[in-house]
Amino acid sequence: MNFPHFLRVEHEQRDGSRHFVLHTHDPKFAVELAPDGEEPGRARSSVIKRVCLPNSWAGDYGQSAKLISAAQDFFAKSFAEPASKAETRRFAL
Secondary structure, three states: OOOOOEEEEEEEEOOEEEEEEEEOOOOOEEEEEEEEOOOOOOOOEEEEEEEEOOHHHOOOHHHHHHHHHHHHHHHHHOOOOOOOHHHHHOOOO
16 A cells, blocks of 8 residues: 555654654644554554544544544554665665
8 A cells, every 4th residue: 555645753752652643735634653562573553642633624534534544554554674775766866
């Protein structure tokens, strides 16, 4: 699955780290997630801690649920092994 509009941010703190997934296009929103379990070799599941959506999307639960679900999928897949440098440089200018 392709996630061109999502970005994962990890914020380190004294008591651990906080994980955020940002949607960079309309509607711009943020989801704070907590990784659930540390099982190696498996995609991480997550628990939603906080959702920040624009007021215009607050009542449209169908559309916002699809985007939040996609953000959770992106979060789980973002912990996969990174792409090789040769693959990422292929599209560089």
